Amino acid sequence: MSALAWGVASYAVLLGIALQRMLQYLSFMTAENLGFIAATRVFDRILRKRSRSASR
Numbered sequence: 467m468s469a470l471a472w473g474v475a476s477y478a479v480l481l482g483i484a485l486q487r488m489l490q491y492l493s494f495m496t497a498e499n500l501g502f503i504a505a506t507r508v509f510d511r512i513l514r515k516r517s518r519s520a521s522r
Contacts, residue, residue, distance in 0.1 A: 467475075
């Protein structure tokens with residue numbers, strides 16, 4: 467195999483590893499954002515229920 471072919475193969479492997487790590491990071495960030503949104507909405511609903519029952 468020529469040096470060019472080894473270089474291209476090495477580049478493909480490194481690019482694949484970089485893309486895999488980027489995908490893992492983006493998946494983690496998306497999960498964190500969804501968790502925050504869900505927690506905020508649940509907390510907001512609890513506050514609304516308490517304020518409704520307190521005003522009665």
